[in-house]
Amino acid sequence: MLRWLALFILIALPTWAxxxxxxxxxxxxxxxxxxxxxxxxxxxxxxxxxxxxxxxxGVIVTIAGPPEPVTVRRKERRFGIWVNTDAVEFDGAPSxxxxxxxxxxxxxxxxxxxxxxxxxxxxxxxxxxxxxxVLDASSYVAALIRINTAAETYQLLEGQVVVDEDTLFxxxxxxxxxxxxxxxxxxxxxxxxxxxxxxxxxxxxVRKVGLERWLFVLSRENPFWYGLMSxxxxxxxxxxxxxxxxLLRN
Amino acid sequence: xxxxLPIAEVSxxxxxxxxxxxxVGILSGMFGVGGGFLMTPLLFFIGIPPAVAVATEANxxxxxxxxxxxxxLRRKTVDLRMGxxxxxxxxxxxxxxxLIFNYLKSLGQVDLLVRLCYVVFxxxxxxxxxVESLNAIRKTAKGSAMPTRKKHGxxxxxxxxxxxxxxxxxxxxxxxxxxxxxxGILAAIxGVGGGFIMVPAMIYLLGMPTKVVVGTSLFQIIFVTAFTTMLHxxxxxxxxxxLAVLLLVGGVIGAQIGTRIGVRMKAEQLRILLALMVLVVxxxxxxxxxxxxxxxxxxxxxxxx
Numbered sequence: 001m002l003r004w005l006a007l008f009i010l011i012a013l014p015t016w017a018x019x020x021x022x023x024x025x026x027x028x029x030x031x032x033x034x035x036x037x038x039x040x041x042x043x044x045x046x047x048x049x050x051x052x053x054x055x056x057x058g059v060i061v062t063i064a065g066p067p068e069p070v071t072v073r074r075k076e077r078r079f080g081i082w083v084n085t086d087a088v089e090f091d092g093a094p095s096x097x098x099x100x101x102x103x104x105x106x107x108x109x110x111x112x113x114x115x116x117x118x119x120x121x122x123x124x125x126x127x128x129x130x131x132x133x134v135l136d137a138s139s140y141v142a143a144l145i146r147i148n149t150a151a152e153t154y155q156l157l158e159g160q161v162v163v164d165e166d167t168l169f170x171x172x173x174x175x176x177x178x179x180x181x182x183x184x185x186x187x188x189x190x191x192x193x194x195x196x197x198x199x200x201x202x203x204x205x206v207r208k209v210g211l212e213r214w215l216f217v218l219s220r221e222n223p224f225w226y227g228l229m230s231x232x233x234x235x236x237x238x239x240x241x242x243x244x245x246x247l248l249r250n
Numbered sequence: 251x252x253x254x255l256p257i258a259e260v261s262x263x264x265x266x267x268x269x270x271x272x273x274v275g276i277l278s279g280m281f282g283v284g285g286g287f288l289m290t291p292l293l294f295f296i297g298i299p300p301a302v303a304v305a306t307e308a309n310x311x312x313x314x315x316x317x318x319x320x321x322x323l324r325r326k327t328v329d330l331r332m333g334x335x336x337x338x339x340x341x342x343x344x345x346x347x348x349l350i351f352n353y354l355k356s357l358g359q360v361d362l363l364v365r366l367c368y369v370v371f372x373x374x375x376x377x378x379x380x381v382e383s384l385n386a387i388r389k390t391a392k393g394s395a396m397p398t399r400k401k402h403g404x405x406x407x408x409x410x411x412x413x414x415x416x417x418x419x420x421x422x423x424x425x426x427x428x429x430x431x432x433x434g435i436l437a438a439i440x441g442v443g444g445g446f447i448m449v450p451a452m453i454y455l456l457g458m459p460t461k462v463v464v465g466t467s468l469f470q471i472i473f474v475t476a477f478t479t480m481l482h483x484x485x486x487x488x489x490x491x492x493l494a495v496l497l498l499v500g501g502v503i504g505a506q507i508g509t510r511i512g513v514r515m516k517a518e519q520l521r522i523l524l525a526l527m528v529l530v531v532x533x534x535x536x537x538x539x540x541x542x543x544x545x546x547x548x549x550x551x552x553x554x555x
Contacts, residue, residue: 032254033253034251034252034253035252035254036252036254036261070550071550072548073550075543075546075547075548076546080540081362081539082539082540082543084548143545143546143549144547147547147548147549177252177260177261178297211256212254212256213256215257215491215492216257219483219489219491220487223487224480226489226491227479227480227482227483227489228480230309230479230494231309231312231476231479233495234310234312234313234316234494234498235316237313237495237499237502238313238316238320239316239317241499241502241503241506245317245503245506
């Protein structure tokens with residue numbers, strides 16, 4: 001079916017040199033009470049008028065969650081106990097970042113291109129608040145990536161984009177359960193011999209719905225009433241359970 | 251069954267939360283401690299962000315203590331007058347504690363200080379209670395008389411005396427006020443109800459009978475933690491009501507069971523068990539501070555801890 005869809009797009013639309021046509025299995029992720037992560041299927045086609053050009057084709061797909069400032073702290077042994085000593089602040093570390101590519105990243109994307117388009121996760125991270133006492137800011141970057149990778153919030157999916165006949169591509173990217181709300185910037189890069197020849201951008205909207213949304217909004221906009229409500233619910237539940245228990249006993 | 255928590259923004263197993271709530275609830279009912287000193291580290295362990303864990307825990311303690319205090323009120327084992335005096339001290343202390351907490355936060359070392367507070371207080375109190383209850387048990391085993399009533403020392407020379415009928419005491423209001431105050435400060439800094447400090451303070455410093463101590467401390471804890479919950483909800487937006495409800499559904503049932511177990515047990519046995527538990531938690535925290543962590547780096551929100 002994908003193939004037919006792509007073919008239809010190829011015939012129907014006018015083209016320049018090479019272009020990306022994209023489809024998403026969903027462009028909205030609704031966080032409900034039972035939300036346990038989500039998997040997004042990203043598929044598309046390379047649209048072209050001329051015959052297939054020279055050079056190795058590469059496809060890179062990135063999804064980035066809303067950026068947020070974070071602090072990375074390092075522990076050191078002081079007086080026999082492990083204490084946070086130095087800290088480095090990152091201005092806008094993406095709360096989620098996945099890179100999927102059709103081959104190892106260095107093969108499909110040149111170093112300069114990587115910096116220009118900020119594709120690899122390292123190029124997305126800006127250390128801003130490194131004090132003079134920190135000489136090795138790069139180890140903090142590595143730590144941030146290591147911790148987030150372990151939590152599945154940073155993913156490097158090399159070779160996970162499947163390319164068929166230099167035209168069709170598809171990949172699956174998993175969004176973990178611990179997601180921040182916001183617009184998830186989704187980018188597709190088409191490369192020939194490690195140089196970007198075309199790109200495409202869209203967003204996936206991640207948002208809480210229903211009860212989740214209502215509670216979240218209430219806690220931010222009416223924190224006093226939210227607090228009182230939380231206490232009331234807690235006390236009511238405590239009283240009900242207590243009453244029910246003594247009824248059971250009699 | 252996975253459930254997504256709206257404020258914590260993580261997905262966790264609902265039955266795990268119910269189980270944790272129930273387990274801590276039983277302890278809460280048995281010993282008259284809020285259980286925060288156990289629950290808060292457990293919540294960190296299952297991946298709840300620390301700020302949310304501390305704030306939500308305060309909310310959960312309100313509920314589990316509420317059901318516990320009702321059980322104690324029915325048995326008339328709450329000294330309301332003493333509870334009110336302790337509470338006045340506690341509220342002042344909590345407000346002071348929040349101020350101290352924010353000051354430490356601006357220094358950037360609040361995490362360490364909270365842990366050190368835990369280790370020091372749990373260690374000292376656990377050891378004292380353990381030794382004291384062992385001695386008590388040994389005495390009863392030998393068949394000698396029960397320990398003598400408290401000696402009349404400094405504490406009885408202070409002014410503003412008040413009669414606490416339920417506790418059978420006629421003492422100055424200054425010691426209970428100070429106990430409430432210091433527990434309030436510690437509770438706000440350490441993010442717990444403070445029962446594990448207050449219970450021994452009431453027994454050893456004020457000389458209250460053990461049976462009354464549990465209900466009275468629960469009574470005081472309800473109001474102090476409710477106050478803390480409101481502070482967190484309005485300043486940090488970190489109270490997760492869904493998490494709190496799951497914990498407390500397990501917690502209230504556990505507390506009821508725990509209260510019944512507690513009534514059947516001897517005071518000395520109860521105390522020695524609580525002492526052992528306090529020492530275990532203290533040992534674990536001290537171990538974490540002393541042993542090289544597997545990950546030297548930690549990631550946190552800017553300005554948070």
